[in-house]
Amino acid sequence: MYLRSLELLHFKNYPEAVFQFSEGINCLTGPNGSGKTSVLDAIHYLSLCKSYFTATDAQNMMRGESLMMIKGIFEKSGKEEEVICHFKAGQKKQMRLNGKEYSRLADHIGLFPVVMIAPTDHELITGGSEERRRFIDRIISQVNRTYLEQLNGYLRTLEQRNVLLRNAAGAKMDFETLEVYNQQMAGFAGSIYAERKKFCEEFEKHFIRFYDLITESSEETGFLYESQLHENTPLDLLHSSFQKDCTNQFTTTGIHKDDLSFSVNGMNVKRYGSQGQQKSVLIALKLAHFNYIYEHKCMKPIMMFDDLFDRLDDARVEQIIHLVQQQNFGQMFITHTAEYRLDAILNNAGIDHSFFRIKNGSALIRI
Amino acid sequence: MHTELPKILEDVVNAFTRLPGIGRRTALRMALAQLKKSREETRLMAQALLTLAEQVKFCRICRNISDHEICSICSHPKRDRTLICIVEDIRDIIAIENTGQYNGLYHVLGGIISPVEGISPSHLNIESLLQRLQDNEATEIIMALNATMEGDTTVFYLYRKLQAFNIKISTIARGVSVGSELENADETTLGRSIINRLPYENVFKK
Ligand SMILES: [Zn+2]
Numbered sequence: 001m002y003l004r005s006l007e008l009l010h011f012k013n014y015p016e017a018v019f020q021f022s023e024g025i026n027c028l029t030g031p032n033g034s035g036k037t038s039v040l041d042a043i044h045y046l047s048l049c050k051s052y053f054t055a056t057d058a059q060n061m062m063r064g065e066s067l068m069m070i071k072g073i074f075e076k077s078g079k080e081e082e083v084i085c086h087f088k089a090g091q092k093k094q095m096r097l098n099g100k101e102y103s104r105l106a107d108h109i110g111l112f113p114v115v116m117i118a119p120t121d122h123e124l125i126t127g128g129s130e131e132r133r134r135f136i137d138r139i140i141s142q143v144n145r146t147y148l149e150q151l152n153g154y155l156r157t158l159e160q161r162n163v164l165l166r167n168a169a170g171a172k173m174d175f176e177t178l179e180v181y182n183q184q185m186a187g188f189a190g191s192i193y194a195e196r197k198k199f200c201e202e203f204e205k206h207f208i209r210f211y212d213l214i215t216e217s218s219e220e221t222g223f224l225y226e227s228q229l230h231e232n233t234p235l236d237l238l239h240s241s242f243q244k245d246c247t248n249q250f251t252t253t254g255i256h257k258d259d260l261s262f263s264v265n266g267m268n269v270k271r272y273g274s275q276g277q278q279k280s281v282l283i284a285l286k287l288a289h290f291n292y293i294y295e296h297k298c299m300k301p302i303m304m305f306d307d308l309f310d311r312l313d314d315a316r317v318e319q320i321i322h323l324v325q326q327q328n329f330g331q332m333f334i335t336h337t338a339e340y341r342l343d344a345i346l347n348n349a350g351i352d353h354s355f356f357r358i359k360n361g362s363a364l365i366r367i
Numbered sequence: 368m369h370t371e372l373p374k375i376l377e378d379v380v381n382a383f384t385r386l387p388g389i390g391r392r393t394a395l396r397m398a399l400a401q402l403k404k405s406r407e408e409t410r411l412m413a414q415a416l417l418t419l420a421e422q423v424k425f426c427r428i429c430r431n432i433s434d435h436e437i438c439s440i441c442s443h444p445k446r447d448r449t450l451i452c453i454v455e456d457i458r459d460i461i462a463i464e465n466t467g468q469y470n471g472l473y474h475v476l477g478g479i480i481s482p483v484e485g486i487s488p489s490h491l492n493i494e495s496l497l498q499r500l501q502d503n504e505a506t507e508i509i510m511a512l513n514a515t516m517e518g519d520t521t522v523f524y525l526y527r528k529l530q531a532f533n534i535k536i537s538t539i540a541r542g543v544s545v546g547s548e549l550e551n552a553d554e555t556t557l558g559r560s561i562i563n564r565l566p567y568e569n570v571f572k573k
Contacts, residue, residue, distance in 0.1 A: 153516050157520070159483060161482075164482040167482060176524065176527070177482075177488055180480075180520055180524045183523065184516075184523060
């Protein structure tokens with residue numbers, strides 16, 4: 001699967017633009033703010049119906065305009081597939097596949113998978129645990145539809161239980177209703193935990209393999225799924241934290257506290273890792289993401305590296321480029337400010353690539 | 368709508384926007400439409416609303432909105448009194464009656480449990496249901512609540528309460544919409560899911 005062409009209308013700083021991409025490596029270069037990352041984000045829209053970077057669609061519309069459109073022609077198993085994302089101010093966003101509008105956006109997700117690596121992803125390593133839960137939840141829900149339903153059920157029940165605890169402060173606790181929520185949550189938590197555990201066991205292997213490849217096995221890395229459910233059944237956990245929950249007026253235990261921890265040579269990367277180690281862990285996670293989707297959906301996601309050189313030296317970048325080439329990754333997009341640096345590395349590696357020079361919302365191509 | 372409305376119109380628009388699904392634009396359209404009607408017509412409408420608020424009666428048995436002490440379903444001699452179907456509100460009764468597949472009685476809860484929206488079990492007609500079962504010939508309770516997480520919570524809560532009674536508990540197939548999701552409810556599917564109702568199984572207990 002690859003993206004053959006992309007058309008933008010009033011998207012960020014692009015009034016109108018058309019791109020014809022190659023099946024291999026596509027490099028987008030230009031000064032900061034020229035619109036390189038916007039191209040990657042447009043591709044993200046076509047895959048996941050939303051921006052990778054902003055919370056609302058309106059933020060991505062060109063200033064002063066009231067309509068934006070992203071159109072992509074993919075080639076998938078020898079067939080041409082047209083995906084259109086259409087957004088008009090004040091209206092519901094529309095996604096269309098080959099002219100047919102989706103009634104549920106969720107039905108589109110997973111058909112044209114992408115994996116993005118951006119400088120803001122650093123949060124995945126250094127940020128709070130919710131970043132890491134979101135990371136695994138997104139991957140699992142791309143291959144398992146019911147997972148997302150279970151997760152939403154759990155989060156809604158959690159919200160209800162928390163309000164119940166808050167309402168009981170200073171008043172009488174409604175034990176009967178609380179126990180109903182306990183059991184309901186335990187049901188959801190049990191299946192979510194089982195899925196996450198299964199996922200992490202498999203994902204860990206991919207992750208370690210890629211970390212070894214990136215660092216040429218110079219360091220030993222570890223991947224750990226942390227959950228209070230390792231030692232407790234979900235229901236026991238809720239029962240035993242009852243007093244604490246009452247005091248805090250919210251649910252203090254459960255799968256909404258799950259986390260991942262990464263280590264290099266036995267040291268926690270979040271706390272003690274160097275910038276380079278943290279970036280290598282991040283890239284290994286993303287490459288493992290790629291591989292996981294590939295194995296489960298028999299389709300290579302489109303890889304997008306936004307500012308690949310961020311926090312990496314040239315040698316490491318070269319190493320990564322070699323790696324993705326050898327491992328036979330599919331279509332790839334790389335953005336960078338310095339064209340000559342990227343060009344030199346790709347030429348050194350003898351890798352074919354197309355260049356797009358981006359200048360203020362317009363593209364000049366050079367092959 | 369950024370322009371300020373004359374106060375006399377603003378008050379009506381504000382009142383209408385308190386209704387579910389009515390935004391300011393629609394509220395204004397409604398107010399202007401009402402202005403075109405005769406004064407008598409508007410008076411009748413206002414009177415109907417006032418009468419509803421002041422004189423609404425709930426059936427003493429099933430808690431459905433009713434003109435009389437006991438509603439037309441509960442007082443009907445041909446209804447099967449061994450069956451009680453639990454619903455959220457009158458819309459569900461209308462939807463189920465429309466299927467023509469159910470001949471038992473109902474019990475209207477008046478909502479579903481949702482602390483987030485300030486609804487706890489004590490706000491619902493649960494005590495009256497338990498009372499009703501004390502001295503009643505019912506042998507089966509059918510849960511016909513929407514397949515939302517809150518619907519599941521409520522069904523499970525009732526299931527636990529009903530353990531004290533020697534009574535069969537069944538449920539319509541999950542995923543079938545009832546009346547409060549009327550626009551999605553499909554009569555044939557709903558009718559079939561009442562006939563082919565399933566014994567309630569506690570899905571949470573593991
Ligand atoms: Zn009645």
